[in-house]
Amino acid sequence: MKKGFFLFLLPLFSWGQVTSYLEDSVKLNYSNSIIVKDLKKHIQILASDSLEGRETGEQGQKKAAEYIANCFKKVGIPPYKCKTYFQKFKVKSKGHLRQRIILKQKYVKGENVLGFIEGSDLKDEFLIITAHYDHLGKKDTSIYNGADDNASGTSAILEIAEAFMKAKKDSVGPRRSILIMAVSAEEKGLLGSKYYTENPIYPLEKTIANLNIDMIGRVDKYHENANYVYLIGSDRLSTELHNISEEVNRKNFNLKLDYTFNKKDDPNRYYYRSDHYNFAKNNIPVIFYFNGVHEDYHKPTDTTDKIDFEKVQKITRFIFLTAWELANRKERPAINIIK
Ligand SMILES: [Zn+2]
Numbered sequence: 001m002k003k004g005f006f007l008f009l010l011p012l013f014s015w016g017q018v019t020s021y022l023e024d025s026v027k028l029n030y031s032n033s034i035i036v037k038d039l040k041k042h043i044q045i046l047a048s049d050s051l052e053g054r055e056t057g058e059q060g061q062k063k064a065a066e067y068i069a070n071c072f073k074k075v076g077i078p079p080y081k082c083k084t085y086f087q088k089f090k091v092k093s094k095g096h097l098r099q100r101i102i103l104k105q106k107y108v109k110g111e112n113v114l115g116f117i118e119g120s121d122l123k124d125e126f127l128i129i130t131a132h133y134d135h136l137g138k139k140d141t142s143i144y145n146g147a148d149d150n151a152s153g154t155s156a157i158l159e160i161a162e163a164f165m166k167a168k169k170d171s172v173g174p175r176r177s178i179l180i181m182a183v184s185a186e187e188k189g190l191l192g193s194k195y196y197t198e199n200p201i202y203p204l205e206k207t208i209a210n211l212n213i214d215m216i217g218r219v220d221k222y223h224e225n226a227n228y229v230y231l232i233g234s235d236r237l238s239t240e241l242h243n244i245s246e247e248v249n250r251k252n253f254n255l256k257l258d259y260t261f262n263k264k265d266d267p268n269r270y271y272y273r274s275d276h277y278n279f280a281k282n283n284i285p286v287i288f289y290f291n292g293v294h295e296d297y298h299k300p301t302d303t304t305d306k307i308d309f310e311k312v313q314k315i316t317r318f319i320f321l322t323a324w325e326l327a328n329r330k331e332r333p334a335i336n337i338i339k
């Protein structure tokens with residue numbers, strides 16, 4: 001009933017009106033289709049011992065890549081140019097960036113996994129949503145499962161992909177194309193996203209924004225409850241992007257958006273420490289979604305049983321609706337701040 005009703009109305013509105021009409025009704029259905037059960041399943045699989053910590057170049061990372069590609073296939077996303085879901089690369093490893101351990105340099109083979117959702121009337125502009133799926137691997141007998149870092153973000157992009165494909169099948173957008181990209185070699189120095197931005201499959205100047213998700217399943221020591229997320233970078237290039245994100249939250253979620261780590265003099269320098277930075281340095285507006293570090297950060301104890309799945313669900317829905325705005329608005333977010 002509903003679907004037929006909206007299809008009947010579509011020709012009566014211009015796209016701009018349709019999207020605002022859809023705002024309070026249809027798009028919430030897609031957002032609400034992102035549920036704990038599915039997010040949990042992805043995290044359990046990606047952070048299981050059998051994937052051995054997903055270190056780039058190792059067997060576990062290859063298995064994770066296959067799993068992600070299969071998820072894209074299942075929701076109806078075709079492989080890039082009918083051939084593959086993978087952007088393969090070979091890069092020099094610099095060791096683990098965050099731990100600042102400089103390992104002996106060696107080459108690693110990794111792959112980014114690409115799920116491309118073609119847009120409708122604005123399909124030549126691109127929104128990129130990223131999460132890294134690699135982690136630290138195993139050392140001796142310890143497996144670094146990386147449930148929060150970053151099976152949580154990877155599960156989010158898989159569910160966002162599914163929700164947009166549902167909308168596409170119902171002929172309600174997205175107007176712009178969306179590239180959902182699971183990135184590898186992040187833990188080795190943001191190498192997968194660096195490779196993508198140096199070898200972009202879709203033109204960077206037509207890339208309107210990057211939303212990057214890295215750790216959204218835990219609560220840090222600075223917050224008493226889970227109803228928050230740190231946003232980093234949202235106002236660094238485009239005030240409009242920041243305002244869109246704020247408005248989506250205010251209307252739908254009432255999360256506490258914490259900008260502590262967005263300060264220019266933040267000693268942690270998180271702005272430079274996940275994949276969004278490779279887009280930002282190319283003048284592409286970004287938002288980095290992050291829950292902060294915790295006692296299990298980069299330890300074998302970052303496991304699935306400690307994940308707050310309700311939190312993952314809420315933040316994923318928030319990112320989905322932000323992406324919906326960016327993909328369907330008449331204009332791309334204007335860049336008004338020159339670095
Ligand atoms: Zn991470």
